[in-house]
Amino acid sequence: MEDAGKLLGATGRLQYIIEGSIPRSQCSDDCLPGNRKVPASSIHKCCYDCVPCSEGEISNVTGSENCMKCTDHEWPNENKTQCNGKLVEYLPFTNDNISLFLITSTVFLCILTSAILAIFILYENTPVVRANNKNLSFVLLVSILLSFLCVFLFLGHPVDITCLLRQTTFGILFTIAVSSVLAKTITVFLAFKATKPGSAWMKWVGTKLPNLIVFICSSGQVVICIVWLTTSPPFQEMDAHSFHTKIIVQCNEGSVIGFYSVLGYMGILAAVSFMLAFFVRKLPDSFNEAKYIAFSMLVFCSVWIAMIPAYLSTKGKYMVAVEIFAILTSSAGLLVCIFFPKCYILFFHPELNTKKHLLDSRNK
Incomplete structure (x- = not known):
């Protein structure tokens, strides 16, 4: 047994050496x-x-x-x-801090705008509301309110129908708002010119000319949007190449020329409103809105000029967030600059809200 064990051990070692070589x-x-x-x-x-x-x-x-x-x-x-x-990215309604901030801001501004609209309806027959065409004030407030609400078109998973409505809806609503501001500025100018005896401007005073201005200016934007939608409409796009690890679901604007034509048209109207308001800002009228309009148009133009490079330098949900922020900021600028001064008079200086005070100021 001992010899057999030695033999087996030697055989195993030999086999290991042979296999290893x-x-x-x-x-x-x-x-x-x-x-x-x-x-x-x-x-x-x-x-x-x-x-x-x-x-x-x-x-x-x-x-x-x-x-x-x-x-x-x-x-x-x-x-x-x-x-x-890959992860799918877009600006959702929920579970995102950016969306939460934007939705909260939008809801707050909608409530604020609705409250101001209710105040103006309540005080619609007072001089401070009637000054510079109360109907234009109502049109402007409603267009600002709808501009805030159109923010919700930019949130959520983009589809073809929301892509079609996004830019055109906000473009038309903003054009109505800026056209109303332009018409109010012209109303201030005409009201001052018509006070002079025998003035030829008397025939232009009234509601027809401001309403015509709003209609013509808004119609121009509608035509631009129709041409854009019929030639190269926006559509949903899945961008899988900009980032390695995620797919961006976004709206392709279709025609870049169409998109910037909408913005450019609004910019031209805003620039004309600003220049006209700047020239008539010192007319002797206690309810002269021109100085507030000039400042609101300055805010409006500054926001959108700053938005364009920021918009072009971002991608994905941040690009959408930049545009939403521009919509909210510019609309809020119109609301605060034009309507807060009148609300201040209504609540804190009712003695200025009289026809006598209005006439005395215009005759100075």
């Missing part, structure tokens, strides 16, 4: 998943190096000679061993 048929270890083989700088064909797969590619087997490319909607995991679906 057998040469391998390759001089490199197998490449792990996430890597691929490349020929090594050697005279032996069996020798190779292992290199990681390129961006957007994976290998999920050991010893792979080639990597597989992930689809446009997928991206490799950290080890490059499997393709995972």
Whole structure:
């Protein structure tokens, strides 16, 4: 038994020595998943190096000679061993701090605008409300309120119908608001000119000319929007190339010329309103809105001029958030600059809200 054990032990050691001395048929270890083989700088064909797969590619087997490319909607995991679906990004209604801030601001501004509208309806027959055309004030308040509400078109998962309505809705509503401001400025100018005896401006005083201005200016924007929508309308777009790890669901504006024509048309109206209001801001009228209109148009133009480079330099939900912020800020500028001074008189200086005071101020 002892001799047999020694014999077996010697045989095992011999077998181990023989097996260990057998040469391998390759001089490199197998490449792990996430890597691929490349020929090594050697005279032996069996020798190779292992290199990681390129961006957007994976290998999920050991010893792979080639990597597989992930689809446009997928991206490799950290080890490059499997393709995972990319994250889908858009500005949602919920579960996002930016959306929460924008929705809260929108709701607050809508409530504030509705309250001012209710106040103006309640005091509609008082001189401070009737001054400079109360109907234009109501049109302006309603257009500002609807401008705030159109923010909700920019939130949520974009679809073709919301892409069609986004820019055109806010463009038309803003044009109505700016046209109303322009008409109010012209009303201030005409009211002052018509006070002089025998003035030829008397025939222009009334509600017809301001209403015509609003209609013509708004119609111009409507025509631009119709041409835009019929030639190259906006549509939903899945951008899978701007970022490696996420897909941006966004609205493609279709025609860049159409989009900037809408903004440019509003800008021209705002610039004309600002210049006219600036020239008539010192007319002797206690309810002269021109100085407030001039400041509101300055705020309006500044916001949109600053918005354009910020809009072009961002992508995804942040680009949408920039436009929403511009809509809220510019609309709030109109609301605060034009209507807060009148509300201040209504509540804190009712003695100024008289026809006698209005006439005395105009005759100075």
